[in-house]
Amino acid sequence: MTDERIHILKDILLDLHQGASPDSVQERFNQTFAGVSAIEISLMEHELMNSDSGVTFEDVMSLCDVHANLFKQAIQHVEVADADQAGHPVRVFKDENLALRAALIRIRRLLESYEQAEDSAIRTEIIKGLQRQLALLGQFDNHYRRKEELFFPLMEKYGHDSPPKVMWGVDDQIRDLFAIVQTDSQQLEEQGIEVLKQSFEAFAVEFESMIFKEESILLMILLECFTQDDWLQIAGESDTFGYAIIRPKEKWTPERHNFTSERNEEAVSEVVGTEQVIHHRIDTPDGELSISFTPKKQSEQETQAFGNGYLSIEQANLILNHLPMEITFVNKDDIFQYYNDAVPSEEMIFKRTPSQVGRHVELCHPPKLLPKVRAIFTALHEGRKDKFEMWFNSESRGQFVHVTYKAVRDVAGEFQGVLEYVQDIAPYRAIETDVYREIDE
Missing domain, CATH: 1.20.120.520 (nmb1532 protein domain like)
Structure with missing residues (x-):
């Protein structure tokens, strides 16, 4: 894939953006490309949206149907x-x-x-x-x-x-x-x-x-x-996230090749002083490879200062996962960094999965919500607000959802990120008595 082909694809879509008809560029496309891969389509759109061509996200979205029709007969089929x-x-x-x-x-x-x-x-x-x-x-x-x-x-x-x-x-x-x-x-x-x-x-x-x-x-x-x-x-x-009309009847279990089983390996452990040392020997076609290393100490059980007391990493993780709310942390660079496991993912109000961790927060929301997302994070980042609250009644789920976006600042007042916590407050709204102690029952 050459830069020249990407630029030609870019020029074709720019012509369409400026009002050219699909028919007028079809012949040029056919003459230039015997076949174009979906990767090239992706790179072309990326270049359009990130260059000084003047083409915006909205422009590319409006051209989406033209892309599909233009490339319909030319996309290479990839079999897996x-x-x-x-x-x-x-x-x-x-x-x-x-x-x-x-x-x-x-x-x-x-x-x-x-x-x-x-x-x-x-x-x-x-x-x-x-x-x-x-x-x-x-x-x-x-x-x-x-x-x-x-x-x-x-x-x-x-x-x-x-x-x-x-x-x-x-x-x-x-x-x-x-x-x-x-x-x-x-x-x-x-x-x-x-x-x-x-x-x-x-x-x-x-x-x-x-x-x-x-x-x-x-x-x-x-x-x-x-x-x-x-x-x-x-x-x-x-x-x-569920499925549409049908569910997979069986779990996909691909054939996996175990390369390590084909090698002759041997591991020996010994204590040197107070440290455990692992000696790992691997026989390869080109000779014997030996590696010695000291395993990292397991520190999850070691307590360290946390606020007004001490907690181990394992304890802190358990506490976060036992809080009766869904917690999400977006760091100061607007990267989705953490969420807790208060409930199974399929029961979450705002569903989170491991694949979302590491994404820019704007990519975690539908495009139509971006203005609101940007407004919230900008106000919290700049210190114009310390938190935003919102709530809504979800009749289909029987929940009354309360959401808070809270600015996280360090002891010096410097912005470190945004904490989002979400909970179903329907049980609290249903309380009718002034006093209740479950232990008295």
Whole structure:
């Protein structure tokens, strides 16, 4: 992959940005490229958004459909045997898309049946079926969240930060279109079938386009750069966010090659003075390799000063994990650095996974929320505010969620980061008595 090819791709999209039609650049594209990989698409978008070309994130997002159509016939297919195995995240992702497409077809048929039906009883039954199918289709949000929370963080670690921003922005637009469909379906009898058909087709067009982008662009990038360990991490964390319509029937267990079993190794331990020393010998085709080292001392049980007392690292970790709230710490450089394990990840109010640790806080939020995120962190960082609070009633989960963003400052008053703590305060809001002591029961 040469710089020249990247620049040509960049020029083509700049032409489109400036108003050129897709047809006018198609011939140039075909003459220049016998095939273009998804990696090049990613690098091109990254260059556009991070250069002085004047192209912004919003511009690239608006060109997303043009990208897909332009590269549809030219994307190189990358085969990875693991991806076809049951339970592999790619296989699950594609199976979900098949199920979601099937739901779209069923909903279209129900809309046609409703339009043709004259009997009110039949229409009532069709509405019930329509609501069931829309509920199934609405599970696409689980599909999107796994993509956004598990795929995107790893993409960023490999330097592909532009496609996640673009795709997450389009995901949110699709979510907004589906919300309109849900509202129109609930008002079907008042508004008439045409209103619902129009809003559904507006959603379906964008939704089906996203399926193409996922399978022909996104997955191609992932299959080229993700390792087997990356896919295993994703598979292990996927249950946290759930699935769309179908669940993997079995756990993906890839064939793993144990290279150490092919070597003749021997380890001997001895005590030298007060220190334990490990002597490790490995026979290789080129000769014998010997390594001696002193293992690091286990310090988790050693206490050290903590505030007004003493705690070991293990005790501090246990205390943080037993607090009745979800805690997240973002450091002074706006990097998501820590979260506690107060509850299993699938039960979290704001779901966190290990793959999110190390991300910039802005990449952990949908693009449409970035102005609010930036406003909060800027005010806390600059000292204009010490904390922000918010709360909302989550009827679907039976929770009343209270969220606090608290500036963390050292003894000198210097900003060190932001502590977010989240808790369900519904049980406290339900308290009706002035006094209660459980021990008295």
